[in-house]
Each structure stands twice: as C-alpha cells, then as structure tokens.
Amino acid sequence: MTIDLNQFHKVFIDEAHEHLGNMEQLLLALDIKNANLEELNAIFRAAHSIKGGSGTFGFSDIAELTHALETLLDKLRKQILDPTEQMVSAFLECCDLLNDMLQAHQSGNEVDESSIQTMRLRLLELADSDATSDESAFISSIESSEENEGFGFFVDEKTLPAAQEKSIKEEADGFGFFVDESELPAQKTNTVKSSTKQENAKAPAESSIRVGVEKVDQLINLVGELVITRSMLAQSASHLDPVQFEAIHEGLVNLERNSRDLQESVMSIRMLPINFVFGRFPRLVRDLTQKMNKKVRLKLVGEETELDKGLIEKLSDPLTHLLRNSIDHGIETPEVRSAAGKAEEGTITMSASHQGGSILVQIIDDGAGLNREKLLAKAREKNIPLSDNPSDKEVWQLIFAAGFSTAQQVTDVSGRGVGMDVVQKNIAEMKGQVEIESVAGQGTTIGLRLPLTLAILDGMTLRVGSEIFIMPLTRILESLQPTHDQLKTVSGQGRVVQIRGEYLPLIALYQILNLEPEVIDPEKGILVVVESSSGKVALFVDELIAQQQVVIKSLETHYRKVEGISGATIMGDGRVALILDIDKLAKMNSQVASSERTG
Structure with a gap:
C-alpha cells in the first residue's frame, strides 16, 4: 500500500515548532538547583512527540537528533543525573538547531550535517552514553520501521483482527454458528450506553480548525468593503424623509449594528496574545546577560493582551532592539549597581495593556537612565539641529536619529547607531508612536503606542x-x-x-x-x-x-x-x-x- 505522507508534513512542522517553543519556555523557567520533576517530564514529552512525528514522516535526521536529546532528558527525569547549566545551554542550542532543520525541510534547503552530528555527540556525552551503540540501535529501529510503507501507522485493513473475523463470518454464513452481535439484547444495551458516553465525553471539548491567513485577510477585506457600502447607503438615505422612509432608516440602523458586530468578530480572528512575541525574550535575556556578565531579571506583564497578527509579526524586531539596548546601555554591571546602592540584579519589565483604542507596550528598566548632557554633546558633534533650550522629550528623541550612538565602543550587541532609528521607522509604519521617559540613575521607560489593528x-x-x-x-x-x-x-x-x-x-x-x-x-x-x-x-x-x-x-x-x-x-x-x-x-x-x- 502506497501512502503520500507529504500532505501531513506542514501540520507536523507547525506542531513541532509549537513543541520546541514550549520546551524553550520550560527550560528557561527550570530551577537548576531544585528541578521540578513534572517540568522535566513535560520537556521529555515534547521531545518525544517531535521524535515520534519525525520518524513517522521520514525526517530521519530530526529523529536521530531528538533521540539523543531524549536520552539525556530521560536520565534527568529518572533522576539518574542532575541538571546543570551546561545541559540547559545544550538543550536550548539543540532547540535552535531543530528549528533550523524544520525550516530547511519546509523550504527544501540543505541541512548542515556536521552541526547535527556535533550536537548529537555533545548531548550523548552529557548523558554519559555510548554514542556508537546508541546510534546503531536507533538507526536499525528507524530502518525496520521504514520497511513498512505506513511507518507503523498505516497497515493493510485486511490484516486487522476485525477484518479477519468478518471474513470468517462471511465464509460461514448460513451455518448458524455466527449471528449479528447487535441483535443480542445485552449488546444493544451496551451499544447505547457506549455511544452516550462518547457523546458526553465529546461535549465539553472545544473544536478548532487551521485556516490560512490569506483567507482571513480576504474576509477582512470583504468586511471593509461592506463598511464602505453601508456608509454610501447611509449617505444616500440621509436626504430621504425619515417619516416617509422609516423602514429604510430602520434597516440601515440594523445594517450598521450587524456590520459592526461582524467586523469585530472577523477582526477577533486575527487577534493573538502578545505572548507570541514576549515568549521569545527570556531566552534573549539569558544569552545576553551571560555574554555581558550582567545580572538581569525579565518580568513580563499582560502577556494575554491581544493584538492583530500583522502587528505582532512586525513588533518582534523593534522590541528585540529595545531589549538589547536596555541590557547593554541601561542595566549596569553588578559592581556598578552595588556601588550605587542598587541590587546587583537589574530588572527589565515588558508590559502590554489596552489604553482606549490602542495598545501600549512598555519596556521599563531600573538602570542608569539617559544622560541629557551626553546626548546634547553628541547632537552638536553630529550637527543635529535643536532649539536653544530643548525639553527633555526633544533630547530623548535624539536616540532615534540615524547613526546616533553614545556607546564608547562598538560591540556585537550595539554601538553602531543603526538600531533605534529602525525601531522608530518600524513603529511609524505600524501607525504607532514611541514615547520615552527617563530619570538619571533610576531608569528609562520606552512606550510603544499602537493601533489595535491596521485595517x-x-x-x-x-x-x-x-x-x-x-x-x-x-x-x-x-x-x-x-x-x-x-x-x-x-x-x-x-x-x-x-x-x-x-x-x-x-x-x-x-x-x-x-x-x-x-x-x-x-x-x-x-x-x-x-x-x-x-x-x-x-x-x-x-x-x-x-x-x-x-x-x-x-x-x-x-x-x-x-x-x-x-x-x-x-x-x-x-x-x-x-x-x-x-x-x-x-x-x-x-x-x-x-x-x-x-x-
């Protein structure tokens, strides 16, 4: 039996990305010194799901890598080994590599085999496992499953027990040995009870379907045209006598109400929690603080706040720039913070909330704040025009000038002055605005005010x-x-x-x-x-x-x-x-x- 599994590839890749996202969040929240067994089990289950799906659909390279990942996770959840910082770093890098592999398979690009093997050996080494025997055993299991065209999930219906029993019954039909089980009284009762239980079990479950974004966009466009048509009808009917054409005016009122409800319902389809963006930043903070020898705690507030999908996709880059800037320029080193009477660990708060008809996203740090005099000196050096006595608000806006940077040296994090002007440009394209407040020695608040939707x-x-x-x-x-x-x-x-x-x-x-x-x-x-x-x-x-x-x-x-x-x-x-x-x-x-x- 030949089965085309390509039709399932996109679903598998989408679900694998979700599993990797969950793994990353759990790993970042994991307490190394007092690991929660349930969290370790959840991480293991996510890896196991990816391994099972990749083996089923023929992605053997992903299956081999996740098998090594699963080997180490299995020893952690069975408490044979204790988790370490090196293990968490390896897990996170493995998640990055698996994401790259999934993207490569989806786009048809080549995957770097050397990086895969290096990561496999690293995971098996951390697990104190024999890489050679482990690899040969696992590859042989994959090969045996691939001999079956259905990868173990699809079999010939004739080989199923029910089909075989049916065949025997059909051959013996008329001899009185086999009867229809549904005719038996007890069986009928059990059938009714069983179906009732199934219906009751299914009742509370929510159902959902995957719909392409282009279909939702087309629906939103049609609703927009409906709003325009409604306005035209209202404009034309405004010249009519309300008494004589009362039915038309009432119909237009109902049309306005229903079209507004329809519009809000359709717009809600595109709404996603802003946590789709916020969820990736704990990893960014962890990596940057380790690289820069700083201590920073990221606090997320209002992750459930919903925003249009189009805005969420465009918001990722500006927020990444702002967060990197807060860590590099805003938060001081532990020694400087201690000398200033602050806690060694700095805090960056990312929050999202509804304010009127817009969304306010804020990045708040308790770092050094902006230096007014340094900004003014840099502006004079670059011949940026300013009023004679500029307000703080005008001075703070200087950081968004192209090529403007007060960093003493250029690093791979910041210092070239090409980040903040991109932030303002991107936010302006989203019909939003950037607001800055800063107090020297206490910190900086950068607010992004955005519309709920672009439509x-x-x-x-x-x-x-x-x-x-x-x-x-x-x-x-x-x-x-x-x-x-x-x-x-x-x-x-x-x-x-x-x-x-x-x-x-x-x-x-x-x-x-x-x-x-x-x-x-x-x-x-x-x-x-x-x-x-x-x-x-x-x-x-x-x-x-x-x-x-x-x-x-x-x-x-x-x-x-x-x-x-x-x-x-x-x-x-x-x-x-x-x-x-x-x-x-x-x-x-x-x-x-x-x-x-x-x-």
Missing part, C-alpha cells in the same frame, strides 16, 4: 478648502478656536499658540500640503491639538466635520507615497479622503521653520 481606524473627519482628511482619533487631545492673545510668533520657530501656559507649534495644514484654504486666519478656523512623537502640536484646519470609522487603504500600493499622508479611505459619498500622518507633518513643519531660520 480599521476610528478617525475625525476634517476639511481644508475642498479637501477632506481623516485624523486618527487616538492622537487628538482637544480642539479649540484660538483668541488673538493666544497666538504668538517666535523668532526662528514660526507661529505658536499658547494653551494653559504651554506654547505649541502651530501647523497650518494648507501651507504644509500646498492647498487652497477657505480660512487663512487661525482665529476664524479650528485648531486641533494632537500628540506627535516629538510632543504636542496644534493643527490649523477650516472645519471639523464628524467622528467616523473608516477602512484604511494603502495609498502607496494604489497610487504613490505622499509626504505627510499615511493612507487613504473611501467616504460614504464615494470620495477618497487622505489619512494624516501626524509625526511626519510635525517633522515637515520643523524643517520649514529651520530652513526659514537659516535662510
């Missing part, structure tokens, strides 16, 4: 001349019509507005985007105070129209990249409205003010 946006519709724009609602702090006394002009900085003792840059949107406005005097228009990465700014527009939920479309994909614009949407009347990029507009305004000052 739907709650925004404020505003107008400049004949153009309609969308402002992300989460960025708006307040709106006002200024008085003459609030408006000032500062030499070298352009126009500002005074709001409760605070001077904010005034950005005339029509000037930045080269538009024909209806109102030129800010006293007759509206100022919208928004939060940018560099601080608060006041955006001058003609009119605020309404709060509205919109579907985000990529302007770059359908047209081209436009400075100060992060995307586009289709309004209810069919017009295209542009979504404003607050951070970019603030930078464009400061560049204009800087050029006027130097000119």
